Amino acid sequence: MASSRDSQVTPESGMATMSFRDKTLLKRNINRHHNNNMSAGYVPVHEESLHKTGLRGRKTYAFWTLVGLLSLMAIANMVLTCIIFKVLRIWPRMESFEILPEQSIIKFHGKTDLDQILKQDGKIEGFKGEPIKITGQSGPVNIDLLDANGNLQRKLKMQDNETHFQGIDSFEVHDPVSGKVIFSTASPNFRLPKGVHNINVVTAKTNRITSPFNKTLTLKSDSFTRLKGNEGTKVEGKEILWSADQFIFLRSVNGSIIFNSTKGVYIDVKNIPSVTHSSDKQLVGQFKICVCMPEGKLFKVPVSPDQDSHLACNINITYPHVDPCK
Known part of the structure; x- marks a missing residue:
């Protein structure tokens, strides 16, 4: 069995x-x-006669080739990640800015090059005791407002020698320490802060410039100073002194130039240059300043070479229809 x-x-x-x-x-x-x-x-x-398991022959080579390729891809990915971390300085925070999601704040710690910035609350603030600088490379810096209809409206434009506001209710400049309003368009009287005696600008557009009581107001330029008013220019003071290395031009396009003083207006004629005679003892074409009495109005008349300059002011007698004193 x-x-x-x-x-x-x-x-x-x-x-x-x-x-x-x-x-x-x-x-x-x-x-x-x-x-x-x-x-x-x-x-x-x-x-x-047994059945063999596992990879044999060409399958083994294909398997290890695939493993090698995956390993190379993993190494390349790690190197690329390290390069990104190095370039962007992404550690606990980036080198140039830090994101605080709890407070909805982005802190910029250095120079940052950005094309456009969108702020939902419209606030751009700096660190205490450190100025904030916004510059544009080969172009202006614009601040636009997104209205309720989704349209952008230009509110601020900053470029060389110009800062332009438009379509705003008011604009205020505050002292960073005390919070006191230094300048406001609601009360457009710009007072220099304490300790500041001079202000250096290229172009100033305003309707009035004054100095404190019993203080001297000085307008000075290394090249030239130009006072221009769209509806006239009025200068008032206890004493007005104009001084220039070369020329002083007074020009009125549509009106007159008026000098008015309580005690009179004096002209130092001794220092006024006069035209000299030519070599042939004749006068070259010139103008002569005349005065109307008793109005005190000044006017100029042309003097030709063949005319006596002492009689040039009598033009109102010869040509009464062009009398400048009327």
């Missing part, structure tokens, strides 16, 4: 393809192993 540990030999083990002699030898060997107590229950296994 066969033991329960006897192995059942099936056609799948390869006997279906073996010859009759090989089958007889195999059966003899199996019986011999079963009869031996030391090897009972064991069947010899032919390694070539």
